[in-house]
Amino acid sequence: MGENRPDTVAVVLAPTHTARLACADTTLVDRLTEQLAALPVADLHIVPDEQGLAEELRQIAKIAKGAAAAGAPLAVLAGDVVAHTEALAVLLEHPSRSTGALVGPRVANPACTPVRAEHGRVAAAGNSFHQVDVPNATFRGVFQVGPDQVKAFALVADELAGLADSGGLGAAGPHEAADLLLAGLVRSGVQVRATGFGRLRCDRVTDQAAADLALLRLDEVDEDRVRLDAAVKQDDGFFTTYCVSSWSWRLIKIADRLGLTPNAVTGISVGVAAIAAIWFSAGDRQSQLVGAACLYLSFVLDCLDGQLARYSRRFSPLGAWLDATFDRVKEFVVYVGLALGYAAGAPMTGVGPDGIWALAAGAMALQAIRHMIDFSYAGAVTDAAKVGVSWARPHRSLAMAVDSVRSTTDKSTEAAAVQRENTIVQLAGRLEGDTATRWLKKIIVLPIGERMALIAVTAGLFNARVTFLALLGWGAVACLYTLTGRIARSLS
Structure with missing residues (x-):
C-alpha cells in the first residue's frame, strides 16, 4: 500500500x-x-x-x-x-x-x-x-x-x-x-x-x-478471470479499449509473477518513452517508425501499471502522483525529440527548424491548458459533492420505522435537478444512449490514448510538423468541446 x-x-x-x-x-x-x-x-x-x-x-x-x-x-x-x-x-x-x-x-x-x-x-x-x-x-x-x-x-x-x-x-x-x-x-x-x-x-x-x-x-x-477483467478500466477511450486493453490484460499476471510493482512499471514506461524520443530525434524515416513503435509500447506499459495496481491492489498516493506526473513528462519529452529530429533534417527554408519549436511549444501549452481545465473541474465537482453530502443527509431517528426524508427532501431535490438541466446536458445524456455517438464523444476530446496514436501515426508516416499541427487542430476542438460541456454542466 x-x-x-x-x-x-x-x-x-x-x-x-x-x-x-x-x-x-x-x-x-x-x-x-x-x-x-x-x-x-x-x-x-x-x-x-x-x-x-x-x-x-x-x-x-x-x-x-x-x-x-x-x-x-x-x-x-x-x-x-x-x-x-x-x-x-x-x-x-x-x-x-x-x-x-x-x-x-x-x-x-x-x-x-x-x-x-x-x-x-x-x-x-x-x-x-x-x-x-x-x-x-x-x-x-x-x-x-x-x-x-x-x-x-x-x-x-x-x-x-x-x-x-x-x-x-x-x-x-x-x-x-x-x-x-x-x-x-x-x-x-x-x-x-x-x-x-x-x-x-x-x-x-x-x-x-x-x-x-x-x-x-x-x-x-472463474474468480481469477473476474479479477483480471476488473483490473482493466471499463470506461476508457476508444483506442485504449480496442488497441491496448483488449490484450494487455495478458501481461498483468506475468508482471505480477515477476514481482514488478506498479511504480516499477511506471518507471519502465518512462524509460521506453525516452527511447522513443531519442529515435524521433534522429529525424530519418526508419528512426521515426521505430520511435512510433516505442511510443506505443510505452503507452501499453502506462496502461499496465494501473491494471497491475488494481489487480494486486497495491495502491499508494505516491504511485498515483507518479503516474499522473510522468504521463505529462513522457508526452513532452517526445515533443522535444520530434522537434529535434525535424530541426536536424528539415531544409532551412520557410518556417524551417525554428518554426517547429514554436509549434512544439504551442502543443505543450495547449495540452497544459486542457489538463488545467480537467483537474480544476474535477476538483470543483469533488468539493461540491463533499458540501452537498454534508448538508443533504441529516441524522434520522433510529426509533422510527419509516424514513421520511426520501419523501420530502430527496424527491423535491431530484425534480428540481431535472428541471434545471439545460439543452446541452440533455443532449449529452441522449448521446450516451447510442454506442456510436458515445464513442464519438470519447474520441473527440482527444484523450491520452488517441493522442499517443495520433503522434505515432503522424510522426511515423509524415513528420513532426504534421504531428504538431494535428495536435493543435484536434486539441483546440477538444478544448472547446470540453470547456462548453463543463460550463453547461456547471450551470445545470
Whole structure:
C-alpha cells in the first residue's frame, strides 16, 4: 500500500440458526474466518447471539471503540454470508479504506435485506423494523466502517442496544444485527459507499439447502478471470479499449509473477518513452517508425501499471502522483525529440527548424491548458459533492420505522435537478444512449490514448510538423468541446 496503516478489525456475527450450517468439512462461519485470513485483517472477533440482540450490539460497540483507538477500519460480516473471497476483497482491500457495504441486485431472498442506492451511496437500509422507501438493491451482509467513522459507529451500536433493551426495534432478532447496524450507520448521516461485486457471488443463506446451492454457484464463476477483467478500466477511450486493453490484460499476471510493482512499471514506461524520443530525434524515416513503435509500447506499459495496481491492489498516493506526473513528462519529452529530429533534417527554408519549436511549444501549452481545465473541474465537482453530502443527509431517528426524508427532501431535490438541466446536458445524456455517438464523444476530446496514436501515426508516416499541427487542430476542438460541456454542466 505504500503506507504503514493498521489492518482491519473484523467482526463475524455468528447467529445460532446458521452457525452450524455445513460447508464441505467445516461450517459457514469457519469458512468466513478462513477467507478473512487471506485479507488484510489483523484482529478477528466472533460474536455469537446466544445472549440476545442488545448484548450482541454492546459487544460490537466495545470492539468498535477498540478499533477507533487504534485508528483501524472495522469490518462487520453476517455469519450467513456465502461469498467469493474476491467479493470480500473488493470492499475490504479497497485502497480508500472508506465506509462501504456490499450490495447486489434485488433477489427473492428474505435474508438479503432491501436498500436504496443513489449516486453510488447507500441512501437507506432496511430490516424487519426499519423500512426503505423505493428499494432498488439488497444488502449482502458485509460492510466496512472507515477509520474516521468507527467512533460514530460505536455510538450507533450503543444506541441500537438501548432500543433493543426497551423493545424499540419491534420484532428484530439477533440474526439481524448486521442489517440494523447498517441502517443505523446510514441514518446517522455517515456516507456509505454502495459496493457492487459484478459477476462474483455474495449471497446470504437461511438453511442448509440454501447454503449448498450458494456454494455450488461459487464454482460457476472463474474468480481469477473476474479479477483480471476488473483490473482493466471499463470506461476508457476508444483506442485504449480496442488497441491496448483488449490484450494487455495478458501481461498483468506475468508482471505480477515477476514481482514488478506498479511504480516499477511506471518507471519502465518512462524509460521506453525516452527511447522513443531519442529515435524521433534522429529525424530519418526508419528512426521515426521505430520511435512510433516505442511510443506505443510505452503507452501499453502506462496502461499496465494501473491494471497491475488494481489487480494486486497495491495502491499508494505516491504511485498515483507518479503516474499522473510522468504521463505529462513522457508526452513532452517526445515533443522535444520530434522537434529535434525535424530541426536536424528539415531544409532551412520557410518556417524551417525554428518554426517547429514554436509549434512544439504551442502543443505543450495547449495540452497544459486542457489538463488545467480537467483537474480544476474535477476538483470543483469533488468539493461540491463533499458540501452537498454534508448538508443533504441529516441524522434520522433510529426509533422510527419509516424514513421520511426520501419523501420530502430527496424527491423535491431530484425534480428540481431535472428541471434545471439545460439543452446541452440533455443532449449529452441522449448521446450516451447510442454506442456510436458515445464513442464519438470519447474520441473527440482527444484523450491520452488517441493522442499517443495520433503522434505515432503522424510522426511515423509524415513528420513532426504534421504531428504538431494535428495536435493543435484536434486539441483546440477538444478544448472547446470540453470547456462548453463543463460550463453547461456547471450551470445545470
